[in-house]
Amino acid sequence: MYSSPAHGLNLPEELQGYHSLLPLEATAGERRKFGNWYSTVYRATNSTDGLAYVLRRVENFRLVQQTAFTSIEAWARINHPNIISVREAFTTRAFVDNSLVVVYDYHPNARTLYEAHIKPKAPQYQNGRLMTQSPRLPENTIWSYVIQIARAIKAVHDAGMAVRIIDATKVLVTGQNRVRISSCGVVDVLTHDACPEVAILQQEDLMMFGKLVFALCTNNLAAMNNFTKAVENVGRHYSAELKAVALFLVSKPAPNKTIERLFEMSGGRMLAEMDEMQNAVDRLESELMGELENARLVRLLCKFGFINERPEFAREPRWSETGDRYIIKLFRDYVFHQVDEQGNPVVNLSHVLTCLNKLDAGSEERIMLVSRDEQSCLVVSYKEVKSYIDSAFSELSRH
């Protein structure tokens, strides 16, 4: 589908194979900067695969060296459940300036950690008092976020790279408590000329991560401006373990200050998080089983629909009201058109589901099918009906 871009925003119709651009954030009013640059995030559709992607555009950026894109190639090779995948990057004049665009996977309904937890909410009454503060994040949730982000950082550090930007507006919450680091690769391109040592950048990652933990624990992006108060605040509301991890992350850079060290410090929490992950998989699996069941039944119902009362075969003896198809038709009546003693329709979904499940399983159980004029009756097994349906359907498919 090709729809025109949002009206009145002066967005390009087409941009290097992407169309239907739609901003994911307000483009008017007060704007925050991404480092020294203004940036805007759009959702767009790729013309080749038809999927939605996110384009982060950095305005007024002039690429000096093409080699700046080598970091994007490295990022594109990183595939991690807690990192939003980077697809490609290009420069463009389609926005009537020199823009850099980095393309990411799109995650519907994603919110930044800031939007989800820190942004001041409209005042609400709680226990009879007007409260403006966001509720404090439960310790378990913070641990889950910490471990997920730490795993992402480890994957990046293990690849000999640095994340470069870890803050509450650049970590997204998708689905239930799943967090993913967004915007990877942009800083690498923007600061390509500087090329600082990667070990220094990795230490900066840990520091940014620590500031994020403080921000989450205190509901305040600027918590670190008053360090003593922030530490006291974290100590008052959270465990000593969490406080120790936060303090470790913001401690002075040192050779033994690594992301692995954080895993050593939070071993027990890691195990709890793994248990939670297994539980989440179990929950999804059981939901999926229900859906699989539904899909099986829908397929059966479709077959019924294809076979019963096909007008084009009405005059053909093999497709007339005799033989196998007649039995299928009587079975359909047995499943859906039963009546009670007074002749009222029986609308009993569990009867339908039981019959369809027995049919799908090819049960040996026998049932009595009665013609509509009640002049004849046949005793057949579900297994037989199943084979009649299968052969009628495959004959139809051959046509």
Ligand SMILES: Nc1ncnc2c1ncn2[C@@H]1O[C@H](COP(=O)(O)OP(=O)(O)OP(=O)(O)O)[C@@H](O)[C@H]1O
């Ligand atoms: N990959 C993505 N998939 C889905 N939504 C995304 C993705 N990346 C960003 N978004 C959404 O786009 C919006 C803008 O993202 P952005 O990173 O600009 O956040 P921001 O809070 O506006 O930060 P900034 O101050 O840098 O503009 C956010 O609501 C975010 O949820």
